Amino acid sequence: MRSLILALCLMSLPAWAQAPKTSSFDLMKPETQAMQRDDASNPAMLWIAEGRTLWSEKAGASRKACADCHGDVGSLRGVAVRYPAFKATQHKVITLDQQIQICRVQEQKADPWALESRPVLALSALIGLQSRGLALLPATPAEASTLAQGRALYEERRGQMNLSCAQCHDDNAGKSLGGAVIPQGHPTGYPLYRLEWQDLGSVERRLRNCMVGVRSEPYPYGSPEMVALEVFLRDRAAGLPLETPAIRP
Ligand code: HEC
Ligand code: HEC
Incomplete structure (x- = not known):
C-alpha cells in the first residue's frame, strides 16, 4: 500500500519537473556502450x-x-x-x-x-x-563568479554559424545533426577515449571541437574562458554519475 502511494506521487512528478538530465552514453550504439562497460575492451x-x-x-x-x-x-x-x-x-x-x-x-x-x-x-x-559512479557536484559559493562567467559564455552566440552552446545543447538536444544526435552536452566521462580521435582527450579538446564546428576560434587550453565553461558544465550536469574513462564515438 505504502509503495502504491509512493508510485502515485512519482507519477505526478513530470508535470513540474524538467526534462531529465541524460549522459551521451544513452545515445551510443550498444556495441560502443559495451566497450565502455567492459574495462578489458576500453582502450583508455x-x-x-x-x-x-x-x-x-x-x-x-x-x-x-x-x-x-x-x-x-x-x-x-x-x-x-x-x-x-x-x-x-x-x-x-x-x-x-x-x-x-x-x-x-x-x-x-x-x-x-x-x-x-x-x-x-x-x-x-x-x-x-577513483570517482567513477559518484555524482558530479554543483558549483560552490566560492566558484559563483566563475560559474556566472561560464554561463554567459555558454549562452553567447559565436562563429560564422552564429550559434551558442545553448542553442544546440538545450534547444536542440535529441535532434540529429549531420549523422550525429546532439547530446545534452554533459561532461560526464572525461578524460575519455574518442573513437574519432583514436586517442584519449580532455573535455577542453571536446569543447574546442564544438567551437571549430561553428567556425569560431577555439579558446586555448587552460584559458580562463575554458575553466569558466567547465565550471558551468559541471554545475549544469550536477547529479549525473562520473563515467571516467568513458568512450564516445
Ligand atoms: C611534496 C608533496 C606532493 C607531491 C609530490 C604531490 N603533491 Fe599533489 N598536493 C600536495 C599538496 C600539499 C596539495 C594541496 C594543495 C592545495 O590544496 O592547494 C596537493 C593537491 C593535489 C590534488 C588536489 C586534491 C584535492 O583534494 O583537491 C591533486 C589531484 C594532486 N595533488 C595530485 C598530485 C599528482 C598527480 C602528483 C604527482 C604528479 C602530486 N599531486 C604530487 C602535495 C604533493
Ligand atoms: C552546432 C551544434 C553544437 C554547438 C553550437 C555546440 N555543440 Fe557541443 N556537441 C555537439 C554535438 C553534435 C556533440 C556530439 C558529437 C559526437 O559525439 O559525435 C557535442 C558534444 C559536446 C560535449 C560532449 C558530451 C560528452 O558526453 O562527451 C560537450 C561537453 C559539449 N558538446 C559542450 C559544448 C559547449 C560548451 C559548446 C559551446 C562552446 C558547444 N558544445 C557547442 C553539437 C554542438
Whole structure:
C-alpha cells in the first residue's frame, strides 16, 4: 500500500519537473556502450596503467612521487567530481589537470607537463577513475563568479554559424545533426577515449571541437574562458554519475 502511494506521487512528478538530465552514453550504439562497460575492451585503460606507473615514480629535484605525499590513489576518491575547483592558494578556480601541473612543478620540482600531454591525461584519467559512479557536484559559493562567467559564455552566440552552446545543447538536444544526435552536452566521462580521435582527450579538446564546428576560434587550453565553461558544465550536469574513462564515438 505504502509503495502504491509512493508510485502515485512519482507519477505526478513530470508535470513540474524538467526534462531529465541524460549522459551521451544513452545515445551510443550498444556495441560502443559495451566497450565502455567492459574495462578489458576500453582502450583508455592503457592510459590508466601509465597513470599508475607515474603515480608511484619519484621525479624532479624533490625525488618524490605523487604517492609519497598522497598515499594510495584511492584516497583521491571524490576529488574529480568537484573540479574545476576554487583554490585559495591559487586565488582562482583551476581544473584537475592544472592541479596536476602545479604539483608536478611546485611539489615535485620537476619539468612542467603541458596540458593535453600524455602524462597529464594519464594521471587525470587515473584520478577520475577513483570517482567513477559518484555524482558530479554543483558549483560552490566560492566558484559563483566563475560559474556566472561560464554561463554567459555558454549562452553567447559565436562563429560564422552564429550559434551558442545553448542553442544546440538545450534547444536542440535529441535532434540529429549531420549523422550525429546532439547530446545534452554533459561532461560526464572525461578524460575519455574518442573513437574519432583514436586517442584519449580532455573535455577542453571536446569543447574546442564544438567551437571549430561553428567556425569560431577555439579558446586555448587552460584559458580562463575554458575553466569558466567547465565550471558551468559541471554545475549544469550536477547529479549525473562520473563515467571516467568513458568512450564516445
Ligand atoms: C611534496 C608533496 C606532493 C607531491 C609530490 C604531490 N603533491 Fe599533489 N598536493 C600536495 C599538496 C600539499 C596539495 C594541496 C594543495 C592545495 O590544496 O592547494 C596537493 C593537491 C593535489 C590534488 C588536489 C586534491 C584535492 O583534494 O583537491 C591533486 C589531484 C594532486 N595533488 C595530485 C598530485 C599528482 C598527480 C602528483 C604527482 C604528479 C602530486 N599531486 C604530487 C602535495 C604533493
Ligand atoms: C552546432 C551544434 C553544437 C554547438 C553550437 C555546440 N555543440 Fe557541443 N556537441 C555537439 C554535438 C553534435 C556533440 C556530439 C558529437 C559526437 O559525439 O559525435 C557535442 C558534444 C559536446 C560535449 C560532449 C558530451 C560528452 O558526453 O562527451 C560537450 C561537453 C559539449 N558538446 C559542450 C559544448 C559547449 C560548451 C559548446 C559551446 C562552446 C558547444 N558544445 C557547442 C553539437 C554542438
